Amino acid sequence: MKILVMVKQVPDTATQVKISSDPKAIDTAGITWIVSPYDEFAVEEALRIKEKRGQGEVVAVSLGPHRVKEALRSCLAMGADRAIHLLDPAWEGADTITTARALAAVIKQEQPGLALFGRQAIDDDMGAVGAAVAELLGWPCASWIMEESVDEAGKAIRIGRQVEGGLEVFDLPLPAAVSAQKGLNEPRYPTLKGIMGAKKKEIKDVKAADLGMGADGPALSIVKLETLPPRPPGRIIPGEPAEAAKELVRSLREDAKAI
Amino acid sequence: MAGAFWCLVEDDRQGNPKKVMAEVLGEAGRLATQMGAPAEAVWLTDKASEAGLKQLAEWGAKRIVLAENAAFAPYRGEVWTPVLAELVQKESPQAVFGAVTTRQREVMARLAARLGAGISADSMALAVEDGKLMATRPVYAGKLLSKVTWAKTPWLATLRPNVFRPAEPQAGASPNVDKAAITLPGAAMSLVERREESATGLPELAEAEIVVSGGRGLKGPENFVILESLAKVIGAAVGASRAAVDAGWRPHRFQIGQTGRTISPKLYLGFGISGAIQHLAGMRTSKVICAINKDPEAPIFKIADYGIVGDLFEVAPLLEKEFKKLLEK
Numbered sequence: 042m043k044i045l046v047m048v049k050q051v052p053d054t055a056t057q058v059k060i061s062s063d064p065k066a067i068d069t070a071g072i073t074w075i076v077s078p079y080d081e082f083a084v085e086e087a088l089r090i091k092e093k094r095g096q097g098e099v100v101a102v103s104l105g106p107h108r109v110k111e112a113l114r115s116c117l118a119m120g121a122d123r124a125i126h127l128l129d130p131a132w133e134g135a136d137t138i139t140t141a142r143a144l145a146a147v148i149k150q151e152q153p154g155l156a157l158f159g160r161q162a163i164d165d166d167m168g169a170v171g172a173a174v175a176e177l178l179g180w181p182c183a184s185w186i187m188e189e190s191v192d193e194a195g196k197a198i199r200i201g202r203q204v205e206g207g208l209e210v211f212d213l214p215l216p217a218a219v220s221a222q223k224g225l226n227e228p229r230y231p232t233l234k235g236i237m238g239a240k241k242k243e244i245k246d247v248k249a250a251d252l253g254m255g256a257d258g259p260a261l262s263i264v265k266l267e268t269l270p271p272r273p274p275g276r277i278i279p280g281e282p283a284e285a286a287k288e289l290v291r292s293l294r295e296d297a298k299a300i
Numbered sequence: 301m302a303g304a305f306w307c308l309v310e311d312d313r314q315g316n317p318k319k320v321m322a323e324v325l326g327e328a329g330r331l332a333t334q335m336g337a338p339a340e341a342v343w344l345t346d347k348a349s350e351a352g353l354k355q356l357a358e359w360g361a362k363r364i365v366l367a368e369n370a371a372f373a374p375y376r377g378e379v380w381t382p383v384l385a386e387l388v389q390k391e392s393p394q395a396v397f398g399a400v401t402t403r404q405r406e407v408m409a410r411l412a413a414r415l416g417a418g419i420s421a422d423s424m425a426l427a428v429e430d431g432k433l434m435a436t437r438p439v440y441a442g443k444l445l446s447k448v449t450w451a452k453t454p455w456l457a458t459l460r461p462n463v464f465r466p467a468e469p470q471a472g473a474s475p476n477v478d479k480a481a482i483t484l485p486g487a488a489m490s491l492v493e494r495r496e497e498s499a500t501g502l503p504e505l506a507e508a509e510i511v512v513s514g515g516r517g518l519k520g521p522e523n524f525v526i527l528e529s530l531a532k533v534i535g536a537a538v539g540a541s542r543a544a545v546d547a548g549w550r551p552h553r554f555q556i557g558q559t560g561r562t563i564s565p566k567l568y569l570g571f572g573i574s575g576a577i578q579h580l581a582g583m584r585t586s587k588v589i590c591a592i593n594k595d596p597e598a599p600i601f602k603i604a605d606y607g608i609v610g611d612l613f614e615v616a617p618l619l620e621k622e623f624k625k626l627l628e629k
Contacts (some may be wrong), residue, residue, distance in 0.1 A: 054558045055578065137409070167422075168409070169412065203553060204403065208494070209374055209491065217488075223555065260417055276606055286621075289619065293588065
């Protein structure tokens with residue numbers, strides 16, 4: 042079974058992000074880029090499915106500028122067989138719908154049995170691309186999955202999706218799209234052999250024209266980025282623990298009206 | 301006249317809208333009034349109760365578009381999306397709003413793709429400027445805010461719980477229900493089972509108005525009972541830092557932060573949490589932040605409204621006692 046895993050390159054979680062001179066974008070100077078953590082769960086799960094079945098192909102796909110090659114290399118180092126880089130100036134600042142259209146077009150060309158996503162990328166936190174791709178393909182989808190198993194024939198997948206108050210277990214016919222939630226697995230670290238091997242694996246560049254896509258304007262556009270309003274200075278409550286606890290509860294009731 | 305502002309109903313699966321709908325309808329009502337349009341509810345459900353319909357009317361739904369069918373439960377994207385899209389195409393609402401819940405996040409994304417419309421997920425503020433909707437949403441897990449706008453209608457957005465002012469209930473408002481004529485698509489997904497989480501008697505983390513959270517300072521999984529006990533007194537949900545989750549002390553669903561839940565409760569109480577940037581990202585939009593930590597240099601004190609430098613094992617039970625006294629009054 043062929044599995045496509047969609048990944049996004051994002052700033053590391055420990056990075057302080059700053060707005061650039063273009064108020065619609067962040068300053069990328071000095072940023073450490075990583076594969077979005079939820080996408081790593083997706084890559085790991087794709088590799089596990091392949092390993093369990095003893096055959097198949099895992100293809101990592103990412104849309105973004107030249108630096109995205111690094112993210113694809115780390116997926117290849119983890120064990121993906123090849124990668125596809127959606128690289129075109131037309132996709133600069135692509136919104137959810139544009140990204141979903143490009144990914145859906147690649148999936149149509151590749152015809153995998155399963156498309157795996159992370160539940161959301163930790164930069165724009167939109168969490169919409171996986172489900173949007175499924176809709177464009179007319180596929181069923183399950184978001185925030187915590188467990189999965191593909192049947193022997195490769196015709197269906199059983200997943201557990203996280204919902205408020207519990208887990209819902211569904212059978213989905215394949216092909217289908219699913220998105221990984223934390224807890225699905227522990228992603229492996231690439232081995233030295235994996236890192237060396239990744240250099241020889243293929244990363245294919247794909248342009249918008251290759252997918253028959255024009256330059257559609259975004260359906261949702263960023264007007265500007267803003268910093269958070271500063272929080273008013275806080276107060277450290279002094280005194281013995283018993284007094285401090287009493288004073289904190291009083292303040293929460295009378296000053297902050299929070300309880 | 302502008303089209304209606306639609307609110308997709310999130311329910312408790314027992315035929316009643318969830319409390320967050322008061323917030324979604326409240327915000328939709330305010331924006332719709334500015335544009336001379338009504339706020340309306342759209343409810344896909346296997347069963348709607350009379351009380352639930354009345355509740356929606358009291359929260360300001362001028363009309364309720366009701367599609368009632370067993371096929372709508374459990375939620376399946378491939379069943380819900382074509383129905384919603386058909387209703388939208390028939391009535392051309394100005395906007396479709398939902399709440400940030402797992403299923404509404406998904407169905408709104410599918411709907412956006414089907415309609416070719418823009419979607420602003422996890423919106424924290426909405427405003428009509430020059431006849432266009434602007435949304436403010438957190439990005440980089442709340443390290444920055446992004447102001448976004450739409451190229452065309454319908455404006456699709458999901459609204460974060462606890463952030464928008466709930467509607468003033470209009471007592472006695474009677475529901476104006478339209479039973480929608482729909483074409484029911486076939487289902488691809490089939491439910492095998494639903495595993496309920498063991499009932500803690502505590503609210504759901506994403507929706508809770510008060511959140512008590514524990515970090516590495518708790519020293520072990522057994523000590524979370526201290527926080528649970530406090531949480532019961534004040535009706536809070538219990539969350540955890542990534543350090544506590546990665547140590548295996550709490551399941552992943554309780555994690556607050558950039559790779560967990562992003563929350564905006566009215567009150568957040570952090571115990572033994574240092575405040576790593578990725579944790580702050582998940583809770584810094586809380587209205588009131590309290591931190592209890594032994595280390596006076598802990599970064600969490602920089603964003604806390606109130607702090608106690610002390611031993612949480614001593615302070616937490618004292619706080620519980622004080623809260624109990626206050627709430628028994």
